[in-house]
Amino acid sequence: MEISPGTRASDAERDKVVKLLSRHMADGRIDVVEYDQRVARVYGTATRDDLQLVLSDLPKLSKEAQARDKAPARFPIWQQIEGTSWLGVSVLVLAIWGAISLSVGEFTYPWPIWVIGPWGAVLAFRMLAGFESGRFGHRVN
Helix, strand or coil: CCCCCCCECCHHHHHHHHHHHHHHHHCCCCCHHHHHHHHHHHHHCCEHHHHHHHHCCCCCCCHHHHHHHHCCCCCCHHHHHHHHHHHHHHHHHHHHHHHHHHHHCCCCCCCCHHHHHHHHHHHHHHHHHCHHHCCCCCCCC
């Protein structure tokens, strides 16, 4: 059994290095093949010194870029998807209502409010309540 002279790296430290590598790949400093090779090296290393060797030829990221990467999304992804769906359907039903009104020659009953209103109210309540996003520290199972 070999004992390495350096300080052992944790999984959290490895994950941090992988995130830095993905940022460098997104910025175009390394390509996908090199990213894969470096990630394999990261998960194969045992010490912190070896982790730093993986990043040694890449520039340090600015504090602003690192803070931007750490900042959580304002809305969870499922709320973004639901909001986009609501907006798309709202535009669609308004276009249908507008086409019907134009073909008749006068404004018809504004039936899209029964699609847009309740659905939007439910989405707004769920977003403002925040219990689905775990903001209150506990989850309802």
